[in-house]
Amino acid sequence: MPQHAPNHPVCRHCDGFPVVSITTGGRHRDGTRATLRVTCPACHGTAHATPASLARTGR
Template identity: 50%
Template sequence: MTHPTTPRICPNCDGHASAAITLGGRDHHGHLRTITAHCPACHGTGTRPVRTREGARA
C-alpha cells in the first residue's frame, strides 16, 4: 500500500510562509517601502516534506 505523497503544511508558519513587512514611510514615487520575510523552517514554501520512516513496520 502506498503512502500519500502530498506535502504537509509547515507547523512553524501554518502555510503562510512569506510576509510583506513595511519599513515605514514612502519613497519619492509614493510607494510603500516593504521587505519580504520568509519562514526559516520551510524557506518560504509553506510546506514540509513528508517524512519516511526507514525500517518501520506497518
C-alpha cells in the same frame, strides 16, 4: 462541495504563508510604501513541513 486536503504537511511555523511583506514605515519618492519580503526560516519559503522521519540527524 468540500475542498480536498493537501497531501503534504503544512509548515507549523508559517501555517502555509511562507512569504510575507512587512512595511518599514517609510515611503518611496512616488508615495508607495517601502516593504521587506521575508521568508519563513523553518521551511525556507516552501510552506511544506519536513516529516520528522526525513529530518537530518547527526552530531
